[in-house]
Amino acid sequence: MSDVTVSKPKTTRSWAWLGIAPFILFAVMFLILPTMHIIIGAFKNQQGEVTLDNIRNLFQPSIMASYWISIKISVASAFFGCLIGFAIAASVTLGGLPKWIRAPLMTFSGVASNFAGVPLAFAFIATLGRLGLVTVLLKSWFGINIYAMGFNLLSFFGLTITYLFFQIPLMVLIVTPALDGLKKEWKEAAQILGASGFQYWRMVALPILWPTLLGTFALLFANAFGAVATAYALTGSSLSIVPILLFAQIRGDVLQDPHLGYALAFGMIVITGFANGIYIWMRTRAERWMK
Amino acid sequence: MSKKIWSWLALVFGILYFGLPLLGTLEFSLKMRRGVYSLDAYAAVLNDPQFRATFSYSVIMALFTIVLGVIIVVPTAYWVQLKYRRLRPFIEFITLLPLVIPPIVVVFGYIRLYNTSSWLPLTGSAMGTNILLMFGYATLSLPYMYRAVDTGLRAIDVRTLTEAAESLGANWLTIMTRVIMPNVLVAILSGAFLTFAIVIGEFVMAALLNRPAFGPYLQIMGANRAYEPAALAVIAFAITWACMGLIQLVTRFQKFSRVAR
Numbered sequence: 001m002s003d004v005t006v007s008k009p010k011t012t013r014s015w016a017w018l019g020i021a022p023f024i025l026f027a028v029m030f031l032i033l034p035t036m037h038i039i040i041g042a043f044k045n046q047q048g049e050v051t052l053d054n055i056r057n058l059f060q061p062s063i064m065a066s067y068w069i070s071i072k073i074s075v076a077s078a079f080f081g082c083l084i085g086f087a088i089a090a091s092v093t094l095g096g097l098p099k100w101i102r103a104p105l106m107t108f109s110g111v112a113s114n115f116a117g118v119p120l121a122f123a124f125i126a127t128l129g130r131l132g133l134v135t136v137l138l139k140s141w142f143g144i145n146i147y148a149m150g151f152n153l154l155s156f157f158g159l160t161i162t163y164l165f166f167q168i169p170l171m172v173l174i175v176t177p178a179l180d181g182l183k184k185e186w187k188e189a190a191q192i193l194g195a196s197g198f199q200y201w202r203m204v205a206l207p208i209l210w211p212t213l214l215g216t217f218a219l220l221f222a223n224a225f226g227a228v229a230t231a232y233a234l235t236g237s238s239l240s241i242v243p244i245l246l247f248a249q250i251r252g253d254v255l256q257d258p259h260l261g262y263a264l265a266f267g268m269i270v271i272t273g274f275a276n277g278i279y280i281w282m283r284t285r286a287e288r289w290m291k
Numbered sequence: 292m293s294k295k296i297w298s299w300l301a302l303v304f305g306i307l308y309f310g311l312p313l314l315g316t317l318e319f320s321l322k323m324r325r326g327v328y329s330l331d332a333y334a335a336v337l338n339d340p341q342f343r344a345t346f347s348y349s350v351i352m353a354l355f356t357i358v359l360g361v362i363i364v365v366p367t368a369y370w371v372q373l374k375y376r377r378l379r380p381f382i383e384f385i386t387l388l389p390l391v392i393p394p395i396v397v398v399f400g401y402i403r404l405y406n407t408s409s410w411l412p413l414t415g416s417a418m419g420t421n422i423l424l425m426f427g428y429a430t431l432s433l434p435y436m437y438r439a440v441d442t443g444l445r446a447i448d449v450r451t452l453t454e455a456a457e458s459l460g461a462n463w464l465t466i467m468t469r470v471i472m473p474n475v476l477v478a479i480l481s482g483a484f485l486t487f488a489i490v491i492g493e494f495v496m497a498a499l500l501n502r503p504a505f506g507p508y509l510q511i512m513g514a515n516r517a518y519e520p521a522a523l524a525v526i527a528f529a530i531t532w533a534c535m536g537l538i539q540l541v542t543r544f545q546k547f548s549r550v551a552r
């Protein structure tokens with residue numbers, strides 16, 4: 001009898017270990033090892049010796065220009081994504097709009113934040129391309145030729161506008177619960193103490209929301225920085241942002257040095273890792289107020 | 292009152308910004324025949340054997356990815372909930388990694404690690420590459436799948452259910468398939484529909500692994516045709532919308548069934 005009671009927890013434990021084993025194996029083989037291989041490769045030369053040459057080679061003007069335009073697009077689309085997303089979310093939660101708007105807005109945000117990649121590029125070509133709906137309407141109704149004014153969809157500005165299509169909804173999805181978390185009592189307390197609406201926002205609401213806002217900004221930044229498909233479908237390889245440069249490198253070894261490709265990828269991991277680190281850190285801070 | 296005006300302005304801006312590209316795409320997709328609106332572009336797309344081949348390839352890949360995701364995620368989330376609570380932060384960190392590491396970097400690693408001259412030459416055959424791609428898709432959907440299932444498991448009393456099943460003599464597999472899974476079915480379905488939406492449109496991994504998936508097909512059409520891409524974008528948007536709609540539907544269904552109990 002005592003044998004049974006002793007052996008039972010033992011068997012459950014071995015089963016439990018088996019329950020997690022596939023996950024660990026999967027994570028190691030298809031997530032961690034491939035990434036480690038790239039990171040280690042970035043610090044080795046063709047002969048397999050440890051070197052910093054690959055990292056140093058990143059600092060040539062053409063590659064730095066790629067990183068710079070990538071960062072610019074990611075910052076711009078994350079910033080305006082946060083700003084516009086916040087404005088829309090605040091209008092719906094605090095701005096006194098009819099209540100029924102909220103549910104469709106959230107559903108649509110769920111759809112639009114997942115509508116990225118190649119089809120998104122098609123949608124913007126059909127809208128703001130040379131023959132796109134808005135381009136043609138502006139020309140025939142108002143006589144405004146945006147292309148003559150220097151607008152180009154295949155540019156920093158065009159790509160930023162396109163990325164906002166998935167950035168704004170993501171912000172709406174994240175910030176709406178945070179705005180709901182602002183308690184009425186806080187506003188009332190501030191008003192009783194004589195605060196104006198502006199003072200309430202500056203000294204109460206924004207400090208509480210700050211971790212959420214900063215964290216979401218970092219998330220949106222990483223989201224834009226890693227995106228390849230939309231930019232590739234939109235511009236081919238004419239706009240050389242980092243992911244597209246890496247894509248071309250993997251496909252055809254345009255840099256003639258595979259280890260420079262590793263370094264390029266390593267640079268991407270560092271930047272998105274840094275941004276996501278801020279996001280995760282800020283999220284844990286923001287959760288303190290969400291109870 | 293001025294607050295309300297600004298709110299309406301923000302909403303109108305949002306409707307214009309999100310409505311116009313959808314409208315523009317829809318309008319463009321109908322313009323293939325000169326002078327009149329027609330469904331020619333859609334007919335051309337649907338009759339394209341390449342469309343059918345790549346679309347069904349991606350659908351099958353999505354289904355396999357969902358099965359793989361469930362097999363990987365559900366037991367793990369279950370054991371973390373039941374026995375290994377202190378591992379939770381570690382497991383959660385791993386599930387968030389795919390958001391940190393861009394997919395293009397992950398697939399770059401695959402190509403270098405599992406090429407024909409490596410210890411596991413997955414890219415050597417079409418089937419091997421398919422399997423590799425499936426695992427790649429599973430990493431992409433991991434954060435969403437895990438989050439969905441974990442939330443579902445937290446809502447039920449895993450310990451009591453397990454003990455009840457054990458005292459009735461159920462083994463581990465029975466507990467998993469007949470007790471736990473039915474209870475988190477809604478969560479699994481939510482994760483599954485999101486996975487489906489992600490896999491159907493995915494471009495980078497399929498393109499770099501050279502598989503005939505829907506994403507690369509879209510890109511090739513975009514580079515070579517005028518009206519078909521718009522029709523494809525409308526179709527892709529409809530699929531995304533359907534997936535999100537189904538998630539809401541099953542979640543709502545769960546709410547009703549919970550109340551009824």
